[in-house]
Amino acid sequence: MLAALLLPSLLAAGSEPPADAVKLNEPRVQYRNNEASATRSPWIDANGWRILRSPGKKFVYQVKGEAAALAAAEAFTYGADALLSADAPGAQTFGKMLEFLKGVPPAELAPVADFGVVDDGSDATGELLNLLTRMNLLYKIEKNPDPTFHVNVRLGTKEYPQEDAQNPSVAAHKIRSQIGDDNRSLRIYGTEVVVGRLMTGLRQARVFLLNYSNRPVLGMRVRIRGGYSKGELRDSGIPESRLADVTQDGPATEFTVPELRVFAVIDLH
Amino acid sequence: MFLQLATAPALLASDAPPSYKVVSHFPAAKSSETPGPYRGKVARVTSETVIDTATERIDQAAVDKMLSAGIKGLTGAKADKEAWSSFFSPSDVIGIKVNCSGAPVIRASPEVVSGIVRNLLSVGVKPENIYIYERFLDQLTSVHYERFVPAGVQIVAVETPRASLLGYDPKTYVEVSFFGEDDTRSNLARLVTERFTKIINVPNAKEHQASGVTGCLKNLAYGDFSNVARSHMREKTNTLSFIGTLAAVEPLRSKCVLNIMDGIRAIWHGGPFSEDKKYRFYPKLMMFGTDPVAMDRLLLDLIEEKRKAEGAPSLWDRSPNIIDRRAHLDFHKNTFIREPGHIEYAAKNFGLGEYEKSKIKVTSVEI
Numbered sequence: 254m255l256a257a258l259l260l261p262s263l264l265a266a267g268s269e270p271p272a273d274a275v276k277l278n279e280p281r282v283q284y285r286n287n288e289a290s291a292t293r294s295p296w297i298d299a300n301g302w303r304i305l306r307s308p309g310k311k312f313v314y315q316v317k318g319e320a321a322a323l324a325a326a327e328a329f330t331y332g333a334d335a336l337l338s339a340d341a342p343g344a345q346t347f348g349k350m351l352e353f354l355k356g357v358p359p360a361e362l363a364p365v366a367d368f369g370v371v372d373d374g375s376d377a378t379g380e381l382l383n384l385l386t387r388m389n390l391l392y393k394i395e396k397n398p399d400p401t402f403h404v405n406v407r408l409g410t411k412e413y414p415q416e417d418a419q420n421p422s423v424a425a426h427k428i429r430s431q432i433g434d435d436n437r438s439l440r441i442y443g444t445e446v447v448v449g450r451l452m453t454g455l456r457q458a459r460v461f462l463l464n465y466s467n468r469p470v471l472g473m474r475v476r477i478r479g480g481y482s483k484g485e486l487r488d489s490g491i492p493e494s495r496l497a498d499v500t501q502d503g504p505a506t507e508f509t510v511p512e513l514r515v516f517a518v519i520d521l522h
Numbered sequence: 523m524f525l526q527l528a529t530a531p532a533l534l535a536s537d538a539p540p541s542y543k544v545v546s547h548f549p550a551a552k553s554s555e556t557p558g559p560y561r562g563k564v565a566r567v568t569s570e571t572v573i574d575t576a577t578e579r580i581d582q583a584a585v586d587k588m589l590s591a592g593i594k595g596l597t598g599a600k601a602d603k604e605a606w607s608s609f610f611s612p613s614d615v616i617g618i619k620v621n622c623s624g625a626p627v628i629r630a631s632p633e634v635v636s637g638i639v640r641n642l643l644s645v646g647v648k649p650e651n652i653y654i655y656e657r658f659l660d661q662l663t664s665v666h667y668e669r670f671v672p673a674g675v676q677i678v679a680v681e682t683p684r685a686s687l688l689g690y691d692p693k694t695y696v697e698v699s700f701f702g703e704d705d706t707r708s709n710l711a712r713l714v715t716e717r718f719t720k721i722i723n724v725p726n727a728k729e730h731q732a733s734g735v736t737g738c739l740k741n742l743a744y745g746d747f748s749n750v751a752r753s754h755m756r757e758k759t760n761t762l763s764f765i766g767t768l769a770a771v772e773p774l775r776s777k778c779v780l781n782i783m784d785g786i787r788a789i790w791h792g793g794p795f796s797e798d799k800k801y802r803f804y805p806k807l808m809m810f811g812t813d814p815v816a817m818d819r820l821l822l823d824l825i826e827e828k829r830k831a832e833g834a835p836s837l838w839d840r841s842p843n844i845i846d847r848r849a850h851l852d853f854h855k856n857t858f859i860r861e862p863g864h865i866e867y868a869a870k871n872f873g874l875g876e877y878e879k880s881k882i883k884v885t886s887v888e889i
Contacts, residue, residue, distance in 0.1 A: 388704055426702045434699070434706065442707050443687040443748075472687030474707070498692045509692055 270313040270336045277303060277335070279316045280323045282446045282465040297465045299448050302382035304331040305394055306372060311336065319467065319515070322346040326489065326516035329354050330450050330461040350516070353489040357518050362452035362459055365438045366393035368404035368428060377418035378408050384425045389441050389449050390432070404431045440476040447473060447513065460519040462510065470513045481506045481521035490514030539763035543697040548715070548772035556775045558812025562876035562883055564820055565595030565810040569889035573786050575804045580786060584889060585633045585808075589641065591887045592782070592810035603644055609779050610720060612646030617653045617718040619778075621725045621741045622661035623794045628802070629665050630724040634784045636670035638722060649674030655713055657681045657745055680711040681748065690748045691715040696767055701755045708747040714774050721778040723814070727785035727805060728793040729825045731849065733761035734837040734862025736794050737821040738781045738814030739874070743768035754858060757845045762861040766868030769814070775874070781817055783809040790828040791853040798850065803828055815875025816882045818865045829853075837862045 277300040284295045304312060304327075312335040314324040321343030328335040339347055370385070370392045372378055385392050398405035406428055408418050417424035434440065439451045439460070446466040452459045458477055464470050469490075480501055488494040488510075496519065497509040510517060572584040590602050599605035610616060618638060620630035635654060642652055652675045656662040659679035667677050680689040690709035699706045714721070725741035732754050733740050743765045744750045750768070753760040769775065785807035789796045796802070805824060811817045826837050834853045835844055837860050846855035869877035876882055 429702075442705050444685070445704065471683070471685070472690070474687060474692050500693060507692065509687070511688065 271311050274311040274313045274336065275303060275307050277312050277314050277324070279314070279320045280327050280463070280465055281320055281467075295445055295466075297387045297446060297448065299383070299386055299463070299465060300327055301331050301448065301450065302379070302386045304328070304333040306379065306382060310334075314338065316343055318342045319346050322350040322489070322515050323463065323465065325350040325354065326461075327463055329357075330463060330516075350489055353487075353516070357487060358520075360454055360457060360459060360520075362454040362457070364393070365391055365451040365453055365458075366402070367391045367432050367436065367438050368406065369393045369395045369399045369402045371395050371398060371405065371407035373408065375408070375418075377415075377421070381406070381408065381418070381421045381424055384421045385428070386448060388425055388429065389437075389439055390425065390429055391438055391451060404428060436478070438478045442474040442476070444470045444473045446470065449475070451477065453479070456522060458521040460521070462513055462517045462519070464513050464515055471511070473510050473513060474507060475510065475519070476502070476505050476507045477521065478505050479521075480504070483522045484508055485520045485522075486510065487518045487520075488513065489516040540698045540700055540760060542763070542767050544695075544767065544771055545697065546694045546710075546772050548694070548776075550772060551770075551776045556778060556812070557815065557873075557875035558779060560596055560812045562813055562816050562881050563596065563811060564813070564816050564882060564884050565592045566820070566884050566886045567592045567595065567808050567810070567889060568806050568886075570806060572806050572889075573804055578787065580631055580633045582633045582636070585631070585786075586637050586640075587889045588808045589634070589637045589782075591889060592808055593641070595885045595887055596810045596812075602641060606641045606645045610642060610645055610647060612648070614647055614719045615651045615653070615717055616642060616647060617655050617713055617721045617777075619721055619723045619741060619745055620654055620656050620662070620665075620667070621736075621745065621794075622656045622658070622665055623736075623745075624726070624728065624789065624796060625661045626664040627797050628726055628728065628787060628789055629661075630726060631784050631786055632665055632667050632670040634782065634786070634808070635667055635724065638724070638782065639671045639675055643672070650676065652676065653678055653713065653718065655680065655711075657711075658684060678713070680713060680746075687748060689713070694771065696747065696764075696771060698764070698767075700753055700760050703752050705749055705752070708749045708768065710771060710774060711746050714746055714777060718777055720780075721774070723778050723781045725781070725783050727783060727788035727807070727821055727824060728796075729790050729801075729829070729837070730761075730793045730860070731857045732759040732860065733765060733864050734860040735818065735821050735825050735865075737783060737818040737865075738811075739765050739769050739818055739865060739868055742774065742778055742814065746774055747771075757842075757857070757859050759858045759861055762864050762867055763871075765864040766872050766874060769868060769874060770872035778814075779812060781809075781811050781814050783807075783817055783821065785809060785821075785824070788824070788828075790825055790832060791834055792850040796850065801853065813875035815865055815869045815877050817875075819877055819879060819882060820884065822862055822865065 278298040314337045321339040450461040484496045499508045567588045593605040597605040622629045694710040695707045730736040791801040849855035868874040
């Protein structure tokens with residue numbers, strides 16, 4: 254499915270959300286060093302999976318300060334129509350982000366997925382989608398298994414038993430292993446707090462990078478499957494930023510983002 | 523671009539080693555490079571007066587004598603300048619890889635580093651072409667090397683701020699998954715790939731809760747690559763195979779031409795960060811060699827003998843009942859199953875040096 258990637262409706266305040274609007278978390282990272290968990294990675298409150306799970310719905314964010322900018326970028330990345338309620342500093346950062354988003358040229362692009370997930374609407378599947386998003390494993394939400402994918406996940410089947418749902422981390426790692434890291438369309442190295450989304454079109458790829466922490470990420474490396482000779486980086490916080498160390502590695506293209514503050518869009522041709 | 527697949531069979535552990543992919547565009551080592559011209563040879567120098575164990579003050583004059591005796595003992599040269607010139611020329615850009623992971627308590631002593639710098643200057647190396655380097659800035663700056671070396675000598679940290687990848691070479695790395703971590707790469711420092719022509723490795727003599735000991739190989743490997751702490755989780759550590767794999771990556775392997783181990787003070791338990799003085803001891807020793815395996819083999823004996831004397835379990839003890847997260851409080855315990863076999867692994871799988879004790883030639887000098 255190809256769809257024009259346009260700026261979705263983003264309203265700072267003043268409108269009432271529809272009754273069936275999906276409430277989203279404030280996007281951020283939580284470092285839970287003192288809590289036992291299945292992973293040592295920081296916990297990211299990312300909403301991409303919620304947005305992808307509810308196509309056509311309206312979404313609502315209630316955010317403060319810098320999180321307003323990230324919320325706007327997140328809604329843009331996943332094409333969500335979102336209502337955003339923010340405090341005064343949040344309205345300011347939101348405004349700046351909106352200006353940046355308006356400068357991203359429209360393009361005919363479709364999201365890239367390496368596997369499918371059959372969504373039964375359960376909390377368990379939701380939690381799995383959440384983890385897959387945070388691990389930058391690119392999935393397509395399906396009603397039925399898509400035969401074009403080598404891997405289709407449906408919790409409760411013999412291959413993905415309900416016990417896996419008790420620990421989504423195990424299921425996510427199983428899926429990752431089935432795909433194989435070398436076959437993943439998007440890899441991010443050097444950070445655990447950035448979530449990426451990849452879309453492609455005719456001779457073009459677009460990478461969206463969302464930094465959920467409140468600190469810049471320095472020198473992250475991105476690997477995209479496919480050969481691209483030119484890359485253009487648009488960073489919401491650093492207008493003059495350029496990609497560094499662009500290389501072709503077999504079937505993949507790699508580049509370094511010198512500094513990612515909140516949000517960046519990279520166009521590859 | 524060279525892809526070196528290092529998937530050697532397990533020699534010393536029951537678990538199969540992880541599958542490593544080594545990516546480097548630098549050519550493989552020639553046979554004359556590491557372990558260098560003095561394979562299996564270690565010059566061992568001790569001095570009773572080098573440290574006052576009550577104050578831990580180090581005597582610079584004694585250090586200088588140890589450096590002189592050590593470098594001449596290793597090379598067979600009659601004079602210091604002749605010895606140092608056999609390794610370094612005025613056009614070299616030299617990295618001195620210090621170890622500051624236990625700083626400020628235990629680190630490459632600034633007196634040793636300043637002595638090395640003075641000898642480099644004496645053979646014509648420019649001060650601005652001498653780099654004292656470590657991965658982390660906070661550890662490095664806590665030592666204050668700048669007070670001991672001439673102006674112009676560079677003191678730099680690779681990873682500034684922590685977690686930044688900007689100081690690492692994106693094209694030279696080891697890729698491996700240990701525990702399902704998403705970031706599976708460890709990249710080599712850009713200083714090594716882009717700036718230095720040669721490296722002097724200056725480790726300490728320390729017990730290490732994961733690798734058994736931390737000497738030449740560990741200082742080189744974990745001290746020059748990013749994202750290495752991921753090799754440990756719960757009681758399991760992958761130091762057995764990871765250390766040798768990293769230390770053998772080009773150009774790190776070929777550029778490290780000399781190892782000088784600072785064993786003036788040492789740690790026999792709770793390493794590498796031990797701050798508890800009761801685990802410190804004073805071998806008053808320095809070792810010199812081009813062969814990191816041979817030197818680390820001697821270090822193993824040094825730490826093992828001290829632990830035995832103190833009544834601590836052997837470095838080779840793999841019993842589950844000694845595993846305890848609070849091992850720094852009790853020398854009968856340990857955080858990980860130690861992997862002192864990493865030294866033999868590096869020798870057998872990567873040819874990084876001589877492990878067999880009977881083939882190691884030690885020249886000993888007492889000042």
